Amino acid sequence: MGIFLDARTSQNASTFGQISTPILLGQNSLFGVVGLDVTKATVGQIRVQFEGTMAVQLPLLPVATSVDITIIRGTQQSGLITVYTARQVLDLSILGPQLITFAGADFNPGIPASGPLVYSAYVSATALGTVRVGPESFTALATAG
DSSP states (O other), X not given: OOEEEEEEEEEEEXXXXXXXXXXXXXXXXXXXXXXXXXXXXXXXXEXXXXXXXXXXEOOSSOOXXXXXXXXXXXXXXXXXXXXXXXXXXXXXXXXXXXXXXXXXXXXXXOOOSSSOEEEEEEEEESSTTOEXXXXXXXXXXXXXX
């Protein structure tokens, strides 16, 4: 049975329409960061489960568009490791917002030498004019055992 270590949520936007942020072509846009306290993990392996949701809207002139979600573990000081990627092809027949949800896990990431175990969530798109419209939420839960 696992031992609960920590859980955190990064809530960038709670409702639809709360934001209107273009996703810059060829760049990852940060939409969530969580830092987990895993210092009490003394036995067994650490398991981090994460999930999130975000809504995006096609460009004004709808074109074939894919949205990529990338989860990174670490910091600039500790080193960055990609632990999860997913691609969602947007539906051209939907002119309004499209909700993207994801869930993943990171097994045995280790205990950081100092500070929290940090996870960052990024989004990118293949078409200029794709817009983040909210909601946006990223949650992570760490257990040991």
